[in-house]
Amino acid sequence: MNSIVTAEYSVPDFGELVEVAPGVLWLRMPLPFDLDHINLYILDDIDGWVVVDCGLGNADTRAVWEKVLTGLLAGKPVKKVILTHAHIDHIGAAGWLCRHTDAQLWITAGEQRTAGEYFQLKGADSEYFTATTKGFLHRLGMDDKQSEGIMGIFTGISTLIHPLPENIQALQEDCVITVGNKDWQIIISEGHSEAHACLYSEELGVLISGDQVLPRISSNVSVRPARPEANPLSAWLDSLSRLTRLPADTLVLPAHERPFYGLRGRLTALIEEHRQTLIEVEQACSAPLTVMQLAGLIYKRELPLFNLLLAGGECLANLNYLLAETRVHRQLNDEGVLVFSRSLNQSG
């Protein structure tokens, strides 16, 4: 059961700011996707601003930034840009914003590596990146047309990120960043991305959660082409559990939808949802299945191509988790596609 309580702040229009805690401002940026916005947070550092996440590297986002920088934020400089993680809606505009304002970029080393993959598609490594990704999609059971379509989507995504600045500071677990006399502890999690950073202020009772905890959406947890053997779901479940140590009355400021209370209930619901899916996936593998066949069974509807990629990646995350627990086993069939089957020694 999802027992969250939405905080009673009015949702800011694009370019407006809403104060959600002392010195913590909520800003929204448009996204041209089903999910049509991302929440950014701006912290008042007395003699400047600290920005958490940036929006896409496109004209619509830059226009909102220009409006805010010359309007509501005018008079004080942006000193730091902190990224929760390297997904395109968070990192896209960061390079532009840092150059435009002379701010310093802060990101975890793991997310900086992921950011490098956006540039592989454009650079000397593009052939290697394309071959690796297509091989991965083939092993999932995608056909050549689907695979070509997804490569086209990756190419489109890589146009939505500005090059990062040279001057980058590494965020690390438990490091503390002081902003306007308030300490923000960095909490790093894996699973949704390589090394996602949340910011927690004990004094304010506020968690800037990025995509780590969202009020209604379950964040995608996917095996990525660069790390096909990874077990991100195990890391994800551990990271959700670790956040339950935060106080029950923490105000959660997520990257999508609205700020809310009820962190522990939300974490428990997310963990339970994943446990149920694991059981469903294990049972589905009573008959041998490719990853894409499993995605058809689990999602039960036609998915647009990008969602199909997310669904395939998430199914493989479940399967790699079950594989590590020897609840399923895996083979390559004659076409070079992975086939998973429930282990014979499992009962029930």
Ligand SMILES: [Zn+2]
């Ligand atoms: Zn994300």
